[in-house]
Amino acid sequence: MRIAMIGTGYVGLVSGACFADFGHQVTCVDKDESKIAALHRGEIPIFEPGLDALVATNVKAKRLDFTTDLKQPVADADAVFIAVGTPSRRGDGHADLTYVYAAAREIAASLTGFTVVVTKSTVPVGTGDEVERIIRETNPAADVVVASNPEFLREGAAIRDFKWPDRIVVGTDDERGRKVLGDIYRPLSLNQAPVMYTARRTAELIKYAANAFLATKITFINEVADLAEKVGADVQEVARGIGLDNRIGSKFLHAGPGFGGSCFPKDTRALIKIAQDYDTQLRIVESVLAVNDNRKRAMARKVAHAVGGNLRGKTVAVLGLTFKPETDDMREAPSIPLVTGLLDMGAKVRAHDPVGIEQAKKELPEIAYYDDPYDCATGADAIVLVTEWVQYRAMDLDRLKQVMASPVVVDLRNVYRPEEMAAHGFVYESVGRPSVT
Numbered sequence: 001m002r003i004a005m006i007g008t009g010y011v012g013l014v015s016g017a018c019f020a021d022f023g024h025q026v027t028c029v030d031k032d033e034s035k036i037a038a039l040h041r042g043e044i045p046i047f048e049p050g051l052d053a054l055v056a057t058n059v060k061a062k063r064l065d066f067t068t069d070l071k072q073p074v075a076d077a078d079a080v081f082i083a084v085g086t087p088s089r090r091g092d093g094h095a096d097l098t099y100v101y102a103a104a105r106e107i108a109a110s111l112t113g114f115t116v117v118v119t120k121s122t123v124p125v126g127t128g129d130e131v132e133r134i135i136r137e138t139n140p141a142a143d144v145v146v147a148s149n150p151e152f153l154r155e156g157a158a159i160r161d162f163k164w165p166d167r168i169v170v171g172t173d174d175e176r177g178r179k180v181l182g183d184i185y186r187p188l189s190l191n192q193a194p195v196m197y198t199a200r201r202t203a204e205l206i207k208y209a210a211n212a213f214l215a216t217k218i219t220f221i222n223e224v225a226d227l228a229e230k231v232g233a234d235v236q237e238v239a240r241g242i243g244l245d246n247r248i249g250s251k252f253l254h255a256g257p258g259f260g261g262s263c264f265p266k267d268t269r270a271l272i273k274i275a276q277d278y279d280t281q282l283r284i285v286e287s288v289l290a291v292n293d294n295r296k297r298a299m300a301r302k303v304a305h306a307v308g309g310n311l312r313g314k315t316v317a318v319l320g321l322t323f324k325p326e327t328d329d330m331r332e333a334p335s336i337p338l339v340t341g342l343l344d345m346g347a348k349v350r351a352h353d354p355v356g357i358e359q360a361k362k363e364l365p366e367i368a369y370y371d372d373p374y375d376c377a378t379g380a381d382a383i384v385l386v387t388e389w390v391q392y393r394a395m396d397l398d399r400l401k402q403v404m405a406s407p408v409v410v411d412l413r414n415v416y417r418p419e420e421m422a423a424h425g426f427v428y429e430s431v432g433r434p435s436v437t
């Protein structure tokens, strides 16, 4: 199969490289010339574990290449995937579809022969209809099927998720379209690839419903964590106690600073807007979003509480800035409102992150950055552990205590055990567990 992947970001580059690895002929297209130039030099513009080797192998095998010009790859393709960004539109929270529609228009002009145009970007219900309308308007002669194939990969584990997915959702009623997408995903599995065929609108809704459900699970356990703190219970054990029930499941029950990242916040916002457009109210999702928004600044108040109530003039060392480990992605990271809250309360903030510092500097230019977590902690009045990078999971606690001005640790990911921190003489606060003073 010949594939053109339009948009070479976290989703497009991983999907393109994995399809090439399945044996397909893939061209990844991006408007961003610097991205394509970097890829031509053999550099990967994002941090995603294993992606450099996967791209290098497939480029060497001549199954994967890169360009800024979609004309030829689209003309040659059996399937064209749209994997451009769909950020929140400024002001109202709707998904911004400008990039998707611009891509559809450009693709339409270059189509030749039968082609399946596949929306991989996360898009509101009905976007496929509009993509199809744009293509037919721009190129009435095109022999095209427009399908939805939402992506469920997680940054940090993207290659594994793409190659061993729980399911693949293919949204089209057209048999030719189903066959092309079935053939593209067939190498995934020796038996039956876990492909679920649905109507296009259903596929579009599955993606938003999945993300909203996961965001709900996180927010639910975060609220239970707040209650656990008040009643003297341990939320980790509550999560385990409920998660062992198969009807609930143990994933996404880890209490923390609130969800962030490139998908959950924007997708819950967009889903609420879709529902409003269709005169329906998703009250649970609305609450999830509101609770989560409040939580981020509440985390700054938690830090203030740990240092005795007043952050003015205090130095706070933040460990971990990216929205989760194993990515350099800073989009809507919980660290951003947290740091802003700390600054608002008069703290001096410094930070360390294993790979996210360059991205973080764009979002948080006013803080000091360190290349080493112990240097970052030196002289600090408190450490806040925000992202549970593996580098922070077994720190030398005696050394930390020695270099800090006062031994206060606020662990927003429950990485350490309260008894252990008490034994090392720390003032320790975590999420939904007893604090140590």
Ligand code: NAD
Pocket: 006, 007, 008, 009, 010, 011, 012, 029, 030, 031, 032, 035, 083, 084, 085, 086, 099, 102, 103, 106, 120, 121, 122, 123, 151, 152, 153, 154, 155, 262, 263
């Ligand atoms: P991204 O911002 O990393 O990448 C998008 C890329 O598209 C950019 O490189 C941009 O330059 C390029 N682009 C925009 N318009 C273009 C055009 N007309 N032609 C060619 N290139 C163009 O975004 P992402 O994180 O990869 O997300 C892409 C989509 O996938 C979004 O809808 C997102 O919601 C969805 N998604 C993301 C994830 C994730 O973990 N990041 C997971 C599942 C789904």
